[in-house]
Amino acid sequence: MxxxxxxxxxxxxxxxxxxxxxxxxxxxxxxxxxxxxxxxxxxxxxxxxxxxxxxxxxxxxxxxxxxxxxxxxxxxxxxxxxxxxxxxxxxxxxxxxxxxxxxxxxxxxxxxxxxxxxxxxxxxxxxxxxxxxxxxxxxxxxxxxxIKIDYKEAEEYYRKHLSDFYVPAGSRLLVVSGPSRDRVSHAVDSLMKGESPKIVASKLKQVRVRETWIRDGQYPTEWENEIHDLKVGEASQIMVKDRSVICLILKEKKEATLLTPSQAYPTVEKVLLDKKLDSAFNSWLTSKLKVSxxxxxxxxxxxxxxxxxxxxxxxxxxxx
Structure with a gap:
């Protein structure tokens, strides 16, 4: 715009x-x-x-x-x-x-x-x-x-951009890292008992807990074997690399899927709305400039x- x-x-x-x-x-x-x-x-x-x-x-x-x-x-x-x-x-x-x-x-x-x-x-x-x-x-x-968005517009956009609504297989992980095995292990135990990542990180100095989504085939090499056999809710073995101690907790695992039209609609609506807003704004500005x-x-x-x-x-x- x-x-x-x-x-x-x-x-x-x-x-x-x-x-x-x-x-x-x-x-x-x-x-x-x-x-x-x-x-x-x-x-x-x-x-x-x-x-x-x-x-x-x-x-x-x-x-x-x-x-x-x-x-x-x-x-x-x-x-x-x-x-x-x-x-x-x-x-x-x-x-x-x-x-x-x-x-x-x-x-x-x-x-x-x-x-x-x-x-x-x-x-x-x-x-x-x-x-x-x-x-x-x-x-x-x-x-x-x-601005109005007709459902036929949404359907047409969905059909023409199917690849945009393909969700590849992947995993949602909690990555727990810290300076020592004891601290990371303590953090993992607390997380497995249901404590929130924010609370765990605030209690344990120098321990970081972050959530990440990684597509299959894009895991760091050292994580591949640890993640492969994990079930949802389980934690990996503790890994040590470059003076950093890391443990992974598998929160969710998804197979590749194509979003249905109803699942994709919020995204389609936003794309169409943004385009129409840009067009409406440019049209308004063009008219405004002529009389300003x-x-x-x-x-x-x-x-x-x-x-x-x-x-x-x-x-x-x-x-x-």
Whole structure:
């Protein structure tokens, strides 16, 4: 979807990009009169490159990425304006509720400390959160109610993509690993008695318990013999490799099978829904761009775009 949208916006830029002096410091675009600020671009750019301090991009690379980020910001602005026109804007309470949900994953004070350590301004973070909520609301409350999926469409998709619904044979395993036989053995005993992997791992220091699904024929060589004769609920012998002690517990074993149409329907529905949502969004955006007044700083336009703009009637000035 992004490629299509970006092409649409390039067309929009050719029509509405402008040159000249700025009318307000820090404004790099206007969407139906509403400003988009350079600070928003810089914030998103910094987020995209968090942890890549050693990377030194060229001026053109930065300019290109700024154009893509601006693309997203303009789309978000159009979406927020549409929600406002429909009387279903993202409210301050919506943002507060979403923020509280995020904060629940952090101990007291840790959320603010994390933002400080990552040099993230809380107001910029909240603005991004508001935009994300806006996009979610637009898809769920504006586009989704208009989309219908006929059962015949689902059946046709299922028939044409049968290979996508073939589930190969394999096993679901608990992999218990630790620094010593005693600890791993203790963990396995607890798991076999019904304790949850999370509780077992919390009780026993340096012991890890993870669940994995492995297709037949893709087991590590050293696991093959141990798994081959295991029955569901049984544990393998303890194995030692590279100073790590491992034991496997077989939780489930499945033969190869083809999902029935009813079993595959949730997946088919999601695929068809995603395609129709993309199409509906692109259609909405195409129409919106035709009636929107979008002006963008010349420094973010392609050179050929600037030439095309110069041939057209000059438009109102926008800041650089």
């Amino acid at each position: 992004r490629k299509t949208i970006f092409c649409l916006l390039v067309f929009c830029l050719i029509l509405t990009g402008c040159q000249g002096k700025s009318d307000e410091p820090g404004v790099i675009a206007r969407v139906n009169g509403q400003p988009v600020y350079l600070a928003q671009l810089e914030y998103q750019y910094d987020l995209n490159h968090e942890g890549s301090e050693d990377f030194v991009p060229s001026v053109e690379q930065v300019r290109e990425e700024y154009r893509h980020i601006l693309n997203d910001l303009i789309i978000q602005k159009l979406v927020m304006q549409e929600l406002m026109e429909r009387g279903i804007p993202v409210t301050s309470q919506d943002v507060k509720n979403a923020e509280n949900t995020v904060r629940e994953d952090y101990p007291d004070g840790a959320f603010e400390q994390t933002l400080i350590e990552e040099y993230i301004n809380i107001d910029d973070w909240r603005e991004q959160l508001r935009n994300q909520l806006g996009m979610d609301k637009f898809f769920k409350q504006v586009l989704r109610p208009e 007044d979008i002006k963008i700083s010349e420094h973010l336009l392609e050179k050929h775009t600037e030439k095309n703009v110069a041939k057209k009637k000059p438009s109102e000035t926008v800041s650089e």
